[in-house]
Amino acid sequence: MKGAYLTAITFMLLFSTLAGASDYWVGFYGTTGYDELRAVSVMPNGDIVAVGKVSLNGTTAPWAIRLDRYGRVLWSRYYRIQGVEADLRALAVDNDGNIVAVGSVRRKVGETLTSDMLVMKLDGDGNVLWARDYDAGSLEVGNSVVIENNAIFVGGYATPESPELWVLRLNPYGDVVWGKLYLGVYPTFKPFLALDGSEVLALGILGSGSPVLMKLNPLSGGVTTAMEYLNLSLSSPVLAVGGNPSILNGNGTCLTVLLPSGEWKCYNPGFGGVDVVGAAYSSGGTLYTLSVAKPWPGINFYILGLSGGSVAVSRAYRLSDLDVPRGIDVSADSILVAGSSERFSSAVKTEGFVAKLPFNGAIGNYESKDVSPAVFTGSSEVRAIRVSSRTLLPKVSSLEVRARNVKPVGFLRVEVGINEPVRLYIDGNFRALLSGEGVLALSPGEHVVKLTANGYRDYEATVSIRDGMETLLKAELEKKIEHGTLIVNSSPSHAAVYLNGTLIGWTPMEMNLTPGAYVVEISKGGYRPYRETVRISPGEKKVLSVELEKIPVSSTSTTSVPTTTSATSTSRTTSSSTIPTGTREGTSSSTTKGKGGFCGPAAIVALSVSPLVLRRMFRREDR
Numbered sequence: 001m002k003g004a005y006l007t008a009i010t011f012m013l014l015f016s017t018l019a020g021a022s023d024y025w026v027g028f029y030g031t032t033g034y035d036e037l038r039a040v041s042v043m044p045n046g047d048i049v050a051v052g053k054v055s056l057n058g059t060t061a062p063w064a065i066r067l068d069r070y071g072r073v074l075w076s077r078y079y080r081i082q083g084v085e086a087d088l089r090a091l092a093v094d095n096d097g098n099i100v101a102v103g104s105v106r107r108k109v110g111e112t113l114t115s116d117m118l119v120m121k122l123d124g125d126g127n128v129l130w131a132r133d134y135d136a137g138s139l140e141v142g143n144s145v146v147i148e149n150n151a152i153f154v155g156g157y158a159t160p161e162s163p164e165l166w167v168l169r170l171n172p173y174g175d176v177v178w179g180k181l182y183l184g185v186y187p188t189f190k191p192f193l194a195l196d197g198s199e200v201l202a203l204g205i206l207g208s209g210s211p212v213l214m215k216l217n218p219l220s221g222g223v224t225t226a227m228e229y230l231n232l233s234l235s236s237p238v239l240a241v242g243g244n245p246s247i248l249n250g251n252g253t254c255l256t257v258l259l260p261s262g263e264w265k266c267y268n269p270g271f272g273g274v275d276v277v278g279a280a281y282s283s284g285g286t287l288y289t290l291s292v293a294k295p296w297p298g299i300n301f302y303i304l305g306l307s308g309g310s311v312a313v314s315r316a317y318r319l320s321d322l323d324v325p326r327g328i329d330v331s332a333d334s335i336l337v338a339g340s341s342e343r344f345s346s347a348v349k350t351e352g353f354v355a356k357l358p359f360n361g362a363i364g365n366y367e368s369k370d371v372s373p374a375v376f377t378g379s380s381e382v383r384a385i386r387v388s389s390r391t392l393l394p395k396v397s398s399l400e401v402r403a404r405n406v407k408p409v410g411f412l413r414v415e416v417g418i419n420e421p422v423r424l425y426i427d428g429n430f431r432a433l434l435s436g437e438g439v440l441a442l443s444p445g446e447h448v449v450k451l452t453a454n455g456y457r458d459y460e461a462t463v464s465i466r467d468g469m470e471t472l473l474k475a476e477l478e479k480k481i482e483h484g485t486l487i488v489n490s491s492p493s494h495a496a497v498y499l500n501g502t503l504i505g506w507t508p509m510e511m512n513l514t515p516g517a518y519v520v521e522i523s524k525g526g527y528r529p530y531r532e533t534v535r536i537s538p539g540e541k542k543v544l545s546v547e548l549e550k551i552p553v554s555s556t557s558t559t560s561v562p563t564t565t566s567a568t569s570t571s572r573t574t575s576s577s578t579i580p581t582g583t584r585e586g587t588s589s590s591t592t593k594g595k596g597g598f599c600g601p602a603a604i605v606a607l608s609v610s611p612l613v614l615r616r617m618f619r620r621e622d623r
Helices: 600-622
Strands: 013-014 027-028 036-042 048-056 059-067 071-079 085-093 099-109 114-123 128-135 141-148 151-158 164-169 176-182 194-196 199-205 212-217 223-230 238-241 245-250 255-258 263-268 272-283 285-293 302-306 310-318 322-329 336-341 351-357 367-370 376-379 382-384 389-391 395-398 401-405 408-414 423-428 429-434 437-443 443-454 460-465 470-475 484-491 495-500 502-506 507-511 516-523 530-536 541-547 573-581 583-591
Touching: 036 351, 048 099, 048 351, 059 099, 059 114, 059 351, 071 128, 071 176, 085 114, 085 429, 099 151, 114 151, 114 164, 128 401, 141 194, 164 199, 194 238, 199 238, 238 272, 255 285, 255 302, 272 408, 285 322, 285 395, 302 322, 302 336, 336 376, 376 389, 382 541, 401 423, 408 460, 423 470, 429 437, 460 470, 484 516, 484 530
Parallel strands: 036 085, 036 322, 059 085, 085 141, 114 141, 272 322, 408 470, 484 541, 541 583
Antiparallel strands: 013 470, 027 351, 036 048, 036 336, 048 059, 048 085, 059 071, 071 401, 085 099, 099 114, 099 141, 114 128, 128 395, 141 151, 151 164, 164 176, 176 389, 194 199, 199 212, 212 223, 223 382, 238 245, 245 255, 245 272, 255 263, 263 376, 272 285, 285 302, 302 310, 310 367, 322 336, 336 351, 408 437, 423 429, 423 443, 443 460, 484 507, 495 502, 495 516, 516 530, 573 583
C-alpha cells in the first residue's frame, strides 16, 4: 500500500486455494477473441494438456496449451491452416508424451461448406509433427481418440447419406490402416471410443433411440459383439471405462448411469439442463461425470462422483453467467475440467478454462454448492444384435500449419467500496472508469494500480499478475475531510499557542484543522494569558489576533505584600471572506481581542519575582 494518505486496508487474493502456486486452482487462458477448450488430459510427468479452438479476426484455429501442476503456462499455441477454419475436440497422449488431437477442418467450395476430419500430432513442446485432413467425400467430423501402443484409433462421423459412426485406425505417422463406417449406428456427437484393456469399445445410437455398445476388432475394425439396451432412449450419451464400461446420459433433469448388465440409476440433482459431456474413472474406481447444468440462472456445470454405488461428490459450480463445460479427466490426485467461460467478458470475449479440483470437489473462492440428488433405479433388457460395417477409406492430405504463440495474459479484478465513478490507472496510464468493480486483462508481472475519485484520496497499490490467473484487489477509498485554516497572531509576537491544552507553537502561526471546536490559549511571560473557544468550518480561513495585556507590578518599602489591580476592556472585530479550497469555497474571519485578565503563567511569573524584592528590602533595614 502506497501514498501518504492511504489508510485503507488492501488485500490481493489470487483465485486459487492459496496465494501464489497452489495444488488446486482455476485458470483462464486464451486470446481476446472467442476461445474454448474442448478436452483435457494428463501428461506422463503430471503436467496438464488441453485442446480446443481460438477465434481471431473472424477465423477459427486449433489451439493447444500445456500447464504445470500449478496452472502455470508452459506453452500455449494456436495453429493457422491456410484457407480453412479448424478446431480440436478430443485428445490422447501416447507413451512418449506426444499429443494426438482430433477435430474438423472446414472450407468453402463455391457455395458449399465442406467439413473433413482433422488429426494433428504434436510433440510435448507443442511443435507439429504432422497434421492431416481425412476426406471421405461428405461431411466428416472427429470427436474421439484413443491410443493403444502404436495404434491410434480416431472416431467421429461421416455422412454419405445420414450421419453414421466412422472409425479409423492410424499408424504413428497418420497413415490409415483401416477405416470403417458402422451402418445404421448414429453418432453421439461426443467422445464415444474407449479402451477396455486391449479391446476397443465404441458407443452409438440405433434408429430406435436405444444405445448400442460395440467391441471392435483392432486389427480389422469389424464388430465382434454388439449389445443393445432396450426400453431406454438416450439422446447423446458418453462412454467411460473403469472396472466396467459405463454409459452415461443426461435428459435435462436426470443423469442416467447404465451398466453393461442393464441396471441403471438416475440421479436428479434438483435443477434442470443436465446434459452429460464427459466422464472418467479414477485409479481407485470412482466414476466422475461432468454435465452442463442450470443450477443458477444461466448455464454452468455439475460434477457427480460415484464410488461403489454411493455418491462421493455432487456439486454444482458457477464461474460466470455462462460456463460451458466440455471435457473431464482424472489424474492421480485431482479432477480436471476444461471448457469456456464468460467470467471476463468485459475485458475479453470468451476464455478457455481449466479447473484442477480435489476429489471432494472443493473449488476455493469460486461459487459452488453441494446438492443431494434423488436416486431412481431401473433396468433395461440387454440383447445381442448384429451390426454391419463397410470400409470407408478417406483421401488423406497433409496440411501446412503455422504455429503461433498465444500472448500470455492474466486478469485483475478491482472492487471499490463506493458507487461514485472511479478512474483506474495502470502503470500511469488511464485504463477504465469504474463503478463498483471492473476487470482488466494484463500482461504477467507487477503493475502499479492507481484509483482516483472526486472527494476521495488517491489510492495506489502494486499487484502481481500471473498468466491465466485472476487477482482480486479490494480497495477501500478514504473520503477526503475538508480542512479549515486557523491563523493566530499576537502582540507582542512569539507567544506560546496551546490547542486543547497542548503546546503547538508560537505566534504568528497558521495551521490546518479538521472541522470542529478548539480551545485556543495564548500566553507569554509578563503578560496575561488569553483563552478562547473557536469553531472551524470546512474551507473556512479564520484569523485570531490578540493583543496581550502586560502585567503591571507595584511594590512599597513596607513589609506588606504588594497588591495589584487592573481593569480590563475588550474589543472584538470580525471579518470574513471567501477563499478557494480545493473544489469548494470557504470563508475567512478575523477577530481582534483585547487584553486578558491576571491569571495563568503570567501570574506565576509575577509571584515568583515578589519574594526577591522583599528580601532585598529587609537586608537594607538590618544595616
